[in-house]
Amino acid sequence: MAKRRLRSFQRQIASKSDRKLKARKERKNIWQGLGMFGMVGWSVTVPTLLCISLGVWIDTHVQSKYSWTLMLLFIGVALGCFNAWYWIAKESESD
Template sequence: MNEENRANGEDKETLFSRQIGAQAARKLKAQHGAAKSIWFGLGMSGLIGWSVTIPTLIGAAIGIWVDAHYPSKYSWTLMLLLMGLLIGCFNAWHWVDSEYKEIQEDLDE
């Protein structure tokens, strides 16, 4: 009888310890996710800002150079600045979309 009680007790302890372990893992994951989300959000906003700013500035710089060396009645600076802005916005959209999909995949798991 002691062996049966010991076996049933071990099964209950094993089940109980697994439940506690799973609960602790969920809690740690949630705590890690909260800290990660703050820094992740700041980093992502910086990434988005730079992914728009850099192509815009490059477009403006090339436009200034073209206007200085090849004068025309059209402003290459303005056209290339707008083109750089569009490329930067597309680039930022791509990053946000890929991160959104990754977050959705994590939530589905």
């Protein structure tokens, strides 16, 4: 009878410790996910803003019937999305 209670108690302790370890691991993954979210945001934002700045500079210095700011905005967003895709793919391979 005492051995059964001991085994039951050991199983309870093992299951609780497994749950706590799993919770710690998931908490770490949440922070990693938030970090990845920020990295993806910046990897899209930086090329977009740089291209917009270049477009505004070109529009103020060169007379053209086309809007360089608008064209470079689309190019910047496309480069940023490609950059974000690259980083996500790289992080997925490392996991």
